[in-house]
Amino acid sequence: MVPLARITVPVSRTILLTLSLCSLAQAKEVGLRTGNAHVVVVTSTPTQGLEEGIPRTSTYARGVALDIDGRWDESYQVFRKARREFEQQLKRRPRWEKMIRGWIAKAEFQTDQSRRLRYRPYYRYSLSSYVNLTQTTAKHNKWLAIRAFTGQSVRKLRDEILDEYSRILRRSAYNEAPLILRAAFLHELGRHDEGRREFAKVRDPNKTWLAKEVAYYHTAAGETDQAFKYLERAVRYRSSDRRYILRANDFDRLRSDSRFQKLVGSP
Secondary structure, three states: OOOOOEEOOOOOHHHHHHOOHHHHOOOOOEEEEOOOOOEEEEOOOOOOOOOOOOOOOOHHHHHHHHHHOOOHHHHHHHHHHHHHHHHHHHHHOHHHHHHHHHHHHHHHHHHHHHHHHHOHHHHOOOOOHHHHHHHHHHHHHHHHHHHHHHOOOOHHHHHHHHHHHHHHHHHOOOOHHHHHHHHHHHHHOOOHHHHHHHHOOOOOOOOHHHHHHHHHHHHHOOOHHHHHHHHHHHHHHOOOHHHHHHHOOOOHHHOOOHHHHHHHOOO
């Protein structure tokens, strides 16, 4: 019999103080079974992203556990189910409308990312830098969403993301988007000097079509004013980016700033 692997994330006093009444009951240790011979244990609740308040034993939580295993096809189905369940909760709990609309938006986003990744085997040998970047950024988004919900960094997924960004850059040295995203990801990992060195290689970060990526870079680097400068530019240049910015975890650090809601709005 294969022994159970147990990953425990401690609850900090700060997290406990910020929990809403509706989520305090969920702050206890909860095991998320993925169907394999291990259990992911979650002991905290997110306090920044749209995930805030999602129950630890929910269908959404099962989807996150599947993402940790890289089981994208299954997580696609589970996140679709989670969205439907949240929509039902919205009807039953109108007082929680704002929060639950955020949950629905997050489940939609997770479904989109799983959809990109569930077809990954068909594109494994693709030479298209666009296809490869689309799928690598989906993994990047999954890593951020897992960390936001569980507090843990998935090492295998982290290493794949770094390796794939490097591979894309070797094939397409003039594509600056993956360079910016890789630099931002290094900041997410606390490797700030490396992140700054990578970003210094970007020839012209002021290109309009790179505004969203540069805004994310500055967010990950903790440079809030610069992040909002480029975020405003991104929303003005391509209004469709607003939906991505709202649902992704890229900008969670900015959500508590009044400027974020003015620029992006709410679910």
